[in-house]
Structure formats: C-alpha cells, structure tokens
Amino acid sequence: MQEFTVLERKESYFLCRKGTGHCRIIIDENSQTLPLGTFMLHAEEISDRYTHHANDSVFRLLMPFEQQGNIDICTLATGRKNHFVYKRCLQLGGKWEPVLNEWVFSAAIKHEVDKLAEQINSELLYIEATFNETIKLTTGPLTLFGYPLVKSVGSNGRVQLNYGVKLTAGEIVCMPADTVQTIILADSKVQLFVPKALLELSSCHEDFLCIVDIEKKRKPRKKPTFPW
Structure with missing residues (x-):
C-alpha cells in the first residue's frame, strides 16, 4: 500500500500528493467514491506521457475504495533477480519481505499476483x-x-x-x-x-x-x- 493525499477532484482524475511531489489517480469504477484526504491505497502506477499528456506520475486503484482496508495478504517468490519483475511488483504495491524472501501483497489483488507468478514460472x-x-x-x-x-x-x-x-x-x-x-x-x-x-x-x-x-x-x- 502507498500513501496518497487526495487534494482535488477533476473531471477525469484526482490531483494528489505522494511523498514530496504531486501525482494523479484516474477516475474509474474503483475510484469513483474516493474522498479527499490522506489514505493508504493499493494502487498501480500506469504513467505514460503520451497517453496522459503529462510528465507527472499517474496511478489507478487496484480495488474499490471501500475494499482498500483489506488486510489479508498473499506472497510471491520471484526467483532470479529480474528488472521488469521487480518493477511490476512495485507497481502492484508489493513490499519485499527479507525474512520470507518473498514479496508481500494485499490478497485483494491476488489475481494480478497469480498472473505474474504464472509468467515467471512458465516454461x-x-x-x-x-x-x-x-x-x-x-x-x-x-x-x-x-x-x-x-x-x-x-x-x-x-x-x-x-x-x-x-x-x-x-x-x-x-x-x-x-x-x-x-x-x-x-x-x-x-x-x-x-x-x-x-x-x-x-x-x-x-x-x-x-x-x-x-x-x-x-x-x-x-x-x-x-x-x-
């Protein structure tokens, strides 16, 4: 989960603060009810300057705002170090747990984690x-x-x-x-x-x-x- 401060609702996105900079969360079925304020959210970065016509970071919620408090977890062992797999784990809001030697995610996005696991463990x-x-x-x-x-x-x-x-x-x-x-x-x-x-x-x-x-x-x- 990542901390966002939702500052203002625009026509197609929320203007937010994350860390020391500003970013956006797109408005879709998962974020329709997102209120203003500071929250820990399961979000995926989807920044693309050509699609979004901006240089700031753009995120989308991985689950509806009402389900963001889900504390159940799932884990993923990624095996060999891989730059793109590492980036994808961060996009999914994963956190590396050195004790487990695995990535830890919210169980609410288990379908995305399972998809990544299938790719890593393919032939x-x-x-x-x-x-x-x-x-x-x-x-x-x-x-x-x-x-x-x-x-x-x-x-x-x-x-x-x-x-x-x-x-x-x-x-x-x-x-x-x-x-x-x-x-x-x-x-x-x-x-x-x-x-x-x-x-x-x-x-x-x-x-x-x-x-x-x-x-x-x-x-x-x-x-x-x-x-x-």
Whole structure:
C-alpha cells in the first residue's frame, strides 16, 4: 500500500500528493467514491506521457475504495533477480519481505499476483542472443529480458557473468568513469534461460532488442539450479 493525499477532484482524475511531489489517480469504477484526504491505497502506477499528456506520475486503484482496508495478504517468490519483475511488483504495491524472501501483497489483488507468478514460472526456454551492433549502457546494468548479465567487475574491467549466463562469442566489458559504462561488442553471443511468457511479453523487452537476434537453442543436459 502507498500513501496518497487526495487534494482535488477533476473531471477525469484526482490531483494528489505522494511523498514530496504531486501525482494523479484516474477516475474509474474503483475510484469513483474516493474522498479527499490522506489514505493508504493499493494502487498501480500506469504513467505514460503520451497517453496522459503529462510528465507527472499517474496511478489507478487496484480495488474499490471501500475494499482498500483489506488486510489479508498473499506472497510471491520471484526467483532470479529480474528488472521488469521487480518493477511490476512495485507497481502492484508489493513490499519485499527479507525474512520470507518473498514479496508481500494485499490478497485483494491476488489475481494480478497469480498472473505474474504464472509468467515467471512458465516454461523455461534456452536462448542465444546475438548482438548485431555494439551496445553501450550508462543508465543501468546490462540485462536481457530483465535478467542482469553481469555479476561483478574486476579492476581491469573484465566481468564475471551471472549464474546460468554463458558468453559464447565476443566480449562484455565495463569501463569505469563518472558512471560505469557497460559495453557489449557487436557479434557477441549470450546464452541463458528465459521463461517463455517473459520472452513473449513486450513489457519485458529492452529497447535495444531491435538490434539483437534471438534464437531458441537446445537446452543443456543439466539445467542449472539457480541459487536465488
């Protein structure tokens, strides 16, 4: 749940304050009866500057206002670290519980949590990604379908790949600067396991995938048991 202060009702949205900034909650069947005031709400961020014609954050309630006090919970074990899965858990108002090693959500959105679980636990495909151009990243870690490729970086810029990731051609290097720059050279090939649903889900695709060829490969005889 997230705290919102509802300041004013407009024609199609509520003007709200969240933290130190302003945001909006769209008016739909779940928020029709939302009053002014400060509340803890189950909400999902759906910000899209092209759809909503604004740069502020936009949210929608995940359940009717009258049901927002539901304290029953459900949990989700997400397995391997994944950037897009992490973002989706936050969008659903989830909270990471280190004692359980799982995400905790309101049971009122169990249908959304179950959907995410099905995607994460869908059939594992073994793929090979061929990078047709050199890619340089400075804004975040190098990922494929949300899975970070690099585990650590040596003093010489050489990288150690994450468990289950195999570089079969080319090179990945990290260059120290004001911000760390990760470079994967053209014609590099990377192999890893990816759940089928995430492979097909456009929201789990990096922007640079348009210059990457993806090919399904025969699975190794021994599938790795991921340690997280």
